[in-house]
Amino acid sequence: MTARVTISGDQDTDRYDLHHHGDAEVGPGLVDLAVNVRTGTPPRWLRDRLVASLDDVAAYPDPGRAIAALAERHDRPGDEVVPTAGGAEAFVLLARALRPRHAVVVHPQFTEPEAALRAAGHAVDRVVLDGDFRLDPDAVPADADLVVVGNPTNPTSVRHPADVLARLARPGRTLVVDEAFIDTAPGEPDSLGGRRDLPGLVVLRSLTKTWGLAGLRVGYALAPAGLAEGLRAAAPPWSVSTPALVALEACSSPAARAEADEAARALTADRAHLVTALSAVDGLELRATPAASFVLARTPGRTDVRKRLRERGIAVRRGDTFPGLDAEHVRIAVRAPEVSDGLVAALSEIL
Numbered sequence: 001m002t003a004r005v006t007i008s009g010d011q012d013t014d015r016y017d018l019h020h021h022g023d024a025e026v027g028p029g030l031v032d033l034a035v036n037v038r039t040g041t042p043p044r045w046l047r048d049r050l051v052a053s054l055d056d057v058a059a060y061p062d063p064g065r066a067i068a069a070l071a072e073r074h075d076r077p078g079d080e081v082v083p084t085a086g087g088a089e090a091f092v093l094l095a096r097a098l099r100p101r102h103a104v105v106v107h108p109q110f111t112e113p114e115a116a117l118r119a120a121g122h123a124v125d126r127v128v129l130d131g132d133f134r135l136d137p138d139a140v141p142a143d144a145d146l147v148v149v150g151n152p153t154n155p156t157s158v159r160h161p162a163d164v165l166a167r168l169a170r171p172g173r174t175l176v177v178d179e180a181f182i183d184t185a186p187g188e189p190d191s192l193g194g195r196r197d198l199p200g201l202v203v204l205r206s207l208t209k210t211w212g213l214a215g216l217r218v219g220y221a222l223a224p225a226g227l228a229e230g231l232r233a234a235a236p237p238w239s240v241s242t243p244a245l246v247a248l249e250a251c252s253s254p255a256a257r258a259e260a261d262e263a264a265r266a267l268t269a270d271r272a273h274l275v276t277a278l279s280a281v282d283g284l285e286l287r288a289t290p291a292a293s294f295v296l297a298r299t300p301g302r303t304d305v306r307k308r309l310r311e312r313g314i315a316v317r318r319g320d321t322f323p324g325l326d327a328e329h330v331r332i333a334v335r336a337p338e339v340s341d342g343l344v345a346a347l348s349e350i351l
């Protein structure tokens with residue numbers, strides 16, 4: 001199916017709460033299927049490294065070792081690597097550093113990039129994918145000089161092929177690819193993190209999800225040196241703490257990457273279990289093949305499913321705060337099979 005694409009301009013900015021996140025949906029006594037941070041994280045060895053890093057916090061942070069480790073991991077020069085306080089800070093730095101004449105955000109996707117652009121005073125057009133959420137690069141206006149896309153995309157869980165994304169890059173345009181979830185597949189297929197040949201490409205990465213470091217605030221940007229310099233200049237001094245820099249270095253090692261791959265393989269099996277179980281639920285559909293640590297489900301004609309699940313002690317992420325989706329959609333985190341079975345039993349009763 002080809003995706004339908006609409007440009008919505010500014011007129012419906014206020015229809016969606018761009019600052020709503022899954023963590024607002026969880027609470028005491030609820031099984032958390034709303035937040036996509038890997039369970040059982042951070043691993044013990046990483047916690048130990050973070051604790052040890054506290055010995056050094058009397059000094060201002062020095063990003064040198066983290067940058068060198070990331071440069072080696074992505075096979076790029078260090079001046080193309082910018083540590084950030086999570087992907088969230090990277091969106092703000094981009095919004096500060098760039099002066100787009102025509103910014104386009106491809107939706108449905110994580111809403112903070114658009115929120116950051118608007119907060120910095122930029123107008124934003126939306127390209128809203130429909131159908132199975134497949135990306136058609138020709139649907140993005142040719143004059144867009146800033147394009148933001150997620151891969152794999154939150155909340156659709158769709159992973160766009162690298163060659164399709166690459167077609168969005170061109171001279172005179174900054175292409176931002178948010179890869180916060182790219183390490184949820186073994187070997188990080190379709191990552192553009194090593195592509196230095198694409199003009200204006202900025203790849204954003206986060207340690208939040210796979211390593212369980214949401215509270216540490218840690219991620220990084222990979223960009224051509226000029227763009228990277230702009231991001232550094234837009235950042236507050238020392239915004240990435242010493243423990244966060246230690247995490248960047250530690251999680252770049254070959255052993256850590258192998259561990260992430262292993263976790264991604266386990267996730268793939270758990271997701272297959274969830275998808276099979278959900279497919280047997282009458283009145284529920286998956287609009288696209290999921291590729292990340294969550295699944296987007298639609299319940300046609302039913303907008304009460306999230307509330308009914310909450311009454312049964314299960315928190316899922318509402319869909320209606322994402323441009324292009326509505327209250328018939330919920331996002332479900334992939335968990336261990338027994339947790340998914342509990343969800344599917346509850347869904348079967350509700351539907």
Ligand SMILES: Cc1ncc(COP(=O)(O)O)c(C=O)c1O
Pocket residue numbers: 085086087088089110150153154178180181205206207208214217218219
């Ligand atoms: C797609 C996506 N990108 C980026 C982020 C930001 O993550 P962080 O700022 O914790 O790195 C999130 C968080 O939910 C996300 O879902």
